[in-house]
Amino acid sequence: xxxxxxxxxxxxxxxxxxxxxxxxxxxxxxxxxxxxxxxxxxxxxxxxxxxxxxxxxxxxxxxxxxxxxxxxxxxxxxxxxxxxxxxxxxxxxxxxxxxxxxxxxxxxxxxxxxxxxxxxxxxxxxxxxxxxxxxxxxxxxxxxxxxxxxxxxxxxxxxxxxxxxxxxxxxxxxxxxxxxxxxxxxxxxxxxxxxxxxxxxxxxxxxxxxxxxxxxxxxxxxxxxxxxxxxxxxxxxxxxxxxxxxxxxxxxxxxxxxxxxxxxxxxxxxxxxxxxxx
Amino acid sequence: xxxxxxxxxxxxxxxxxxxxxxxxxxxxxxxxxxxxxxxxxxxxxxxxxxxxxxxxxxxxxxxxxxxxxxxxxxxxxxxxxxxxxxxxxxxxxxxxxxxxxxxxxxxxxxxxxxxxxxxxxxxxxxxxxxxxxxxxxxxxxxxxxxxxxxxxxxxxxxxxxxxxxxxxxxxxxxxxxxxxxxxxxxxxxxxxxxxxxxxxxxxxxxxxxxxxxxxxxxxxxxxxxxxxxxxxxxxxxxx
Numbered sequence: 001x002x003x004x005x006x007x008x009x010x011x012x013x014x015x016x017x018x019x020x021x022x023x024x025x026x027x028x029x030x031x032x033x034x035x036x037x038x039x040x041x042x043x044x045x046x047x048x049x050x051x052x053x054x055x056x057x058x059x060x061x062x063x064x065x066x067x068x069x070x071x072x073x074x075x076x077x078x079x080x081x082x083x084x085x086x087x088x089x090x091x092x093x094x095x096x097x098x099x100x101x102x103x104x105x106x107x108x109x110x111x112x113x114x115x116x117x118x119x120x121x122x123x124x125x126x127x128x129x130x131x132x133x134x135x136x137x138x139x140x141x142x143x144x145x146x147x148x149x150x151x152x153x154x155x156x157x158x159x160x161x162x163x164x165x166x167x168x169x170x171x172x173x174x175x176x177x178x179x180x181x182x183x184x185x186x187x188x189x190x191x192x193x194x195x196x197x198x199x200x201x202x203x204x205x206x207x208x209x210x211x212x213x214x215x216x217x218x219x220x221x222x223x224x225x226x227x228x229x230x231x232x233x234x235x236x237x238x239x240x241x242x243x244x245x246x247x248x249x250x251x252x253x254x255x256x257x258x259x260x261x262x263x264x265x266x267x268x269x270x271x272x273x274x275x276x277x278x
Numbered sequence: 279x280x281x282x283x284x285x286x287x288x289x290x291x292x293x294x295x296x297x298x299x300x301x302x303x304x305x306x307x308x309x310x311x312x313x314x315x316x317x318x319x320x321x322x323x324x325x326x327x328x329x330x331x332x333x334x335x336x337x338x339x340x341x342x343x344x345x346x347x348x349x350x351x352x353x354x355x356x357x358x359x360x361x362x363x364x365x366x367x368x369x370x371x372x373x374x375x376x377x378x379x380x381x382x383x384x385x386x387x388x389x390x391x392x393x394x395x396x397x398x399x400x401x402x403x404x405x406x407x408x409x410x411x412x413x414x415x416x417x418x419x420x421x422x423x424x425x426x427x428x429x430x431x432x433x434x435x436x437x438x439x440x441x442x443x444x445x446x447x448x449x450x451x452x453x454x455x456x457x458x459x460x461x462x463x464x465x466x467x468x469x470x471x472x473x474x475x476x477x478x479x480x481x482x483x484x485x486x487x488x489x490x491x492x493x494x495x496x497x498x499x500x501x502x503x504x505x506x507x508x509x510x511x512x513x514x515x516x517x
Binding site for chain 1: 421424428429430431432434435450453454455458
C-alpha cells in the first residue's frame with residue numbers, strides 16, 4: 001500500500017482554547033476515496049487543513065507525499081493537495097467564472113495554452129460554460145459550489161479534499177460529482193471528502209473515518225462502519241435509511257445480519273430472500 | 279473585546295467610563311511630548327490590573343505595535359524636516375488612544391454601551407448600529423482567516439515581493455470578504471425585521487443602567503483630571 005498522507009498523533013489547539021485535534025493518527029492510501037464523518041465541531045475541517053499545511057501540528061507530524069508539512073510551505077503543498085472549502089463564497093476571487101478557474105492555474109505558472117485547455121475542460125465538466133463571462137457572484141449557490149470545485153480540479157492535484165461537496169446539490173449534480181470522483185480515483189488520484197451525507201458516503205467512498213471531539217472513533221469500509229450502531233450513535237450520525245431498515249428488520253427477526261447490514265435496496269431484497277432479478 | 283468579570287471597573291456605568299475616555303482622548307491630543315504620552319499609557323496599567331484584564335490589555339498593546347511603527351515610519355518619511363520627535367508623538371498618541379479605548383471595551387459589554395447610549399438620548403437604530411459593528415469584529419476576523427486559507431490553498435502568495443504586489447494580493451482577498459459581509463448585513467437586516475425590530479418607538483427595557491455614587495466619584499475624578507490638562511495647556515505649562 002502506498003500512503004500519500006500519514007498523520008501521526010496530531011494535536012491541534014486553537015488559540016483561546018478549544019482542543020480541535022486530540023491525537024489523530026490516520027493514513028490515507030493512494031487512489032482511495034476516503035470519507036471523513038462526524039458531528040459539527042468534531043475536528044474534521046481542522047484535520048484536513050493539516051493536509052496542505054494551512055495548519056501545522058502542534059504535536060505529532062503530518063507527512064504528505066513524503067513531505068513533512070512543518071517544513072514545507074503551503075504554496076508547495078497546495079500544488080499537490082487541492083482543498084475545496086465548505087462555503088464557496090469565501091473562495092471566489094476573480095471577476096469572471098473563467099478567470100476564477102484560471103486563478104490557481106496562473107498562480108502555479110502553467111503555460112497559457114494549458115491554462116486555456118484546462119479551463120475549457122473544467123467549465124464543460126461542471127456545466128458552467130454558459131456562465132463563462134459572468135461574475136462568480138451572479139451564480140446560484142449550487143453553481144458557485146461547483147465553480148469552487150472546478151477551480152481546484154482544473155489544476156489536477158494528486159490529492160483532492162472536498163469539504164461538504166454535496167451540500168446544496170441536487171441528485172443529478174451529486175451523481176456527476178460522484179462519477180468525477182470515481183474518474184479521479186481511476187487516474188490514481190486520492191480523494192478525501194468531509195461530509196454529513198451518509199447516503200453519499202456509503203455508496204461512493206472506499207473507507208469511512210468517524211471523528212468525535214478531535215479523536216478518531218472508528219474507521220473501515222463504509223458498510224461496516226455505518227452498520228456499527230453503537231459507533232454511529234456515539235458519533236451522532238444517522239445511518240443510511242436502508243441500513244436502519246435492515247437493522248430494525250434484524251431486531252424483529254425478519255432477516256439476519258450480524259456485523260454488516262445491507263446498504264442498498266438490492267442487497268436488502270437479496271437478504272429478504274426475494275431473489276436478485278428485480 | 280469584552281471579558282465578563284466582576285470588578286469595580288466592570289460594574290461602573292459606561293457613562294462614567296466615558297469620562298475616563300474623554301480625559302485620555304483630550305490628553306493624548308493636547309500632549310505633544312512623547313514621554314508624557316508614554317506615561318499616559320503606563321497609567322492604564324493600574325486600571326487594567328483593577329479590571330483583572332492585564333493579560334488581555336498587554337495582548338492588545340502587542341498587536342498594535344506594527345501599526346505604531348507604521349505610523350512612526352510614515353510620519354517620519356512624509357515630514358519635510360525629518361522630524362523624529364513629531365513622528366514619535368504621532369505613534370505614541372495612537373498607542374495612548376488605543377490603550378484607553380482597550381480598557382473601556384475590555385470592561386464594557388456592547389449591551390451596556392447601547393443602554394448607556396440610549397439613556398443619553400441616542401436612538402435605538404444608532405445604538406444598535408454601534409453595538410453590532412463591535413459584535414461583528416471577531417466574526418470579520420474569522421471570515422478573513424477563512425478567505426486567506428482558501429486563497430493560499432490555491433497557490434496564491436500573500437508574502438509577495440514589492441508593495442504593489444502586496445496591495446494587489448490583499449485587494450483580491452477583500453473581494454469575497456466585502457461581497458459576503460454585504461450579504462450578511464442583508465441577512466441581519468431581514469432577521470431583525472422578522473423579529474419585529476422597530477415595532478415600538480420606545481421599547482421598555484429589561485435591564486437599565488444607573489449611575490451610582492461610585493459612578494459619580496469615578497466621573498468626577500476624570501473630569502478634574504481633564505480640566506487640569508486643559509488648564510495646563512491653555513496656560514502654556516504643557517507644550
